[in-house]
Amino acid sequence: xxxxxxxxxxxxxxxxxxxxxxxxxxxxxxxxxxxxxxxxxxxxxxxxxxxxxxxxxxxxxxxxxxxxxxxxxxxxxxxxxxxxxxxxxxxxxxxxxxxxxxxxxxxxxxxxxxxxxxxxxxxxxxxxxxxxxxxxxxxxxxxxxxxxxxxxxxxxxxxxxxxxxxxxxxxxxxxxxxxxxxx
Amino acid sequence: xxxxxxxxxxxxxxxxxxxxxxxxxxxxxxxxxxxxxxxxxxxxxxxxxxxxxxxxxxxxxxxxxxxxxxxxxxxxxxxxxxxxxxxxxxxxxxxxxxxxxxxxxxxxxxxxxxxxxxxxxxxxxxxxxxxxxxxxxxxxxxxxxxxxxxxxxxxxxxxxxxxxxxxxxxxxxxxxxxxxxxx
Numbered sequence: 001x002x003x004x005x006x007x008x009x010x011x012x013x014x015x016x017x018x019x020x021x022x023x024x025x026x027x028x029x030x031x032x033x034x035x036x037x038x039x040x041x042x043x044x045x046x047x048x049x050x051x052x053x054x055x056x057x058x059x060x061x062x063x064x065x066x067x068x069x070x071x072x073x074x075x076x077x078x079x080x081x082x083x084x085x086x087x088x089x090x091x092x093x094x095x096x097x098x099x100x101x102x103x104x105x106x107x108x109x110x111x112x113x114x115x116x117x118x119x120x121x122x123x124x125x126x127x128x129x130x131x132x133x134x135x136x137x138x139x140x141x142x143x144x145x146x147x148x149x150x151x152x153x154x155x156x157x158x159x160x161x162x163x164x165x166x167x168x169x170x171x172x173x174x175x176x177x178x179x180x181x182x183x
Numbered sequence: 184x185x186x187x188x189x190x191x192x193x194x195x196x197x198x199x200x201x202x203x204x205x206x207x208x209x210x211x212x213x214x215x216x217x218x219x220x221x222x223x224x225x226x227x228x229x230x231x232x233x234x235x236x237x238x239x240x241x242x243x244x245x246x247x248x249x250x251x252x253x254x255x256x257x258x259x260x261x262x263x264x265x266x267x268x269x270x271x272x273x274x275x276x277x278x279x280x281x282x283x284x285x286x287x288x289x290x291x292x293x294x295x296x297x298x299x300x301x302x303x304x305x306x307x308x309x310x311x312x313x314x315x316x317x318x319x320x321x322x323x324x325x326x327x328x329x330x331x332x333x334x335x336x337x338x339x340x341x342x343x344x345x346x347x348x349x350x351x352x353x354x355x356x357x358x359x360x361x362x363x364x365x366x
Contacts, residue, residue, distance in 0.1 A: 012338065013338070017204060021200060021222070024222070024224050025224065027224070028224035028225070028229065029224075029229060034224065034225045034226070035223075035224045036221065036222070036223045036224070037221065037222050037224070038219065038220065038221030038222070038247055039204070039207070039219070039220050039221070040218075040219045040244070040247065041207050041208060041210070041211035041212075041217065041218045041219070041220070042211070042217045042243070043217070060225070061223070064221055064223065064247055064248060065247060155195065155196070
C-alpha cells in the first residue's frame with residue numbers, strides 16, 4: 001500500500017476536523033493501518049479557513065504534515081481558492097457543488113459532488129455533511145471500509161443519532177460511486 | 184514567549200483530543216499566538232491510550248510533534264505509566280487523583296489534582312472532565328485566558344451546555360490555583 005496523504009478544508013463548523021479524526025481512528029483501529037492527523041493554526045486560521053491533514057499508511061509515518069495531498073477536499077470557495085494549488089499531480093480534488101465553483105485548472109482529477117444538496121434533500125440536517133463527505137472519500141480512495149467508520153461512530157455519538165450518520169455515510173458513498181459510472 | 188509543548192493523554196472518551204483542539208483554537212483566535220495540534224495513531228493506539236500533542240508559540244512551528252513536553256497531562260494509569268518518562272526536565276506532570284497513582288519519580292513538578300472528583304461533586308457530569316482539565320492547564324501555564332476558551336466553546340456547543348462548561352473550566356482553574364497556595 002502506498003501512503004495516502006489527505007487534506008480536508010472548509011470553514012469552522014463544517015466538521016472537517018471531526019471527519020479527519022474519525023477516518024484516522026477507523027484506519028488504525030479496524031484496518032490495521034497507521035495514521036497521523038493534525039491541524040496547524042497560524043495567522044491564516046484567523047481568516048476563517050479550517051484545514052486538517054491526515055496521512056494513512058501501512059508503515060511508520062515520520063513527518064505528520066502534508067505538502068502535496070493525494071486527496072484534497074475543499075468545502076468552501078475560500079478553502080478551494082487557497083488550497084487547490086497544493087494538490088499532488090494525478091491526485092483527486094473533491095469539491096462540493098453547493099459551495100465551490102472550480103474555476104482553476106489543476107493537474108488532477110476534479111471531482112465535483114452535490115453532497116450538501118443530497119444531505120439536505122435526504123436527511124435535512126447539515127450537521128452530517130461531514131460524514132457524507134467521509135463516505136465519498138472512502139468510496140474514492142478505498143482506504144477504509146464503511147463498517148470501520150460506523151464502528152468509530154458508535155463510540156462517539158449517541159445511539160439515536162447513529163442511523164442519521166449511517167445514512168449520510170451511505171449517501172456519500174453512493175454519490176461518489178455514481179460519479180464513477182457516469183465518467 | 185518560549186514555546187510551550189504539551190501532551191494530553193488518557194483513554195478514548197475522556198475528551199483529551201477535543202480539549203487540545205479547543206486550547207489550540209483559543210490560542211490562535213483570541214491570543215494572537217500560533218498553534219499546532221495533532222494525534223498519531225499507530226499500533227499503540229490499539230492498546231487504548233489516546234495521546235494528543237499541542238504546541239503553542241509566538242513564532243512559526245516547524246515540527247508539529249512533541250518529544251519532551253513542558254506540560255504532560257495523564258488522565259489514566261495506563262497513560263501515566265506509558266508517557267511519564269517523556270516529561271521535559273523541569274516540566275509539569277499533571278495527573279488526576281481518581282485515575283492515577285504516581286509511583287514513578289520524574290525530574291519535574293508533579294501536580295496531582297482531584298479534578299474528576301470535583302467535577303462529579305459540583306456538576307455531576309463526567310462529560311466536562313476535559314474542560315476542567317483545560318482550566319487547570321491554563322491556570323498552571325498562563326498561556327491562554329479563560330475568556331478565550333469560553334469564546335471557542337460558544338462556537339462549538341449549544342447555549343444550554345455553556346454554563347456547565349464554564350463551571351467546569353472555573354473549577355479546574357480554582358483547583359490548580361489552590362494547589363499553588365498550599366505548596
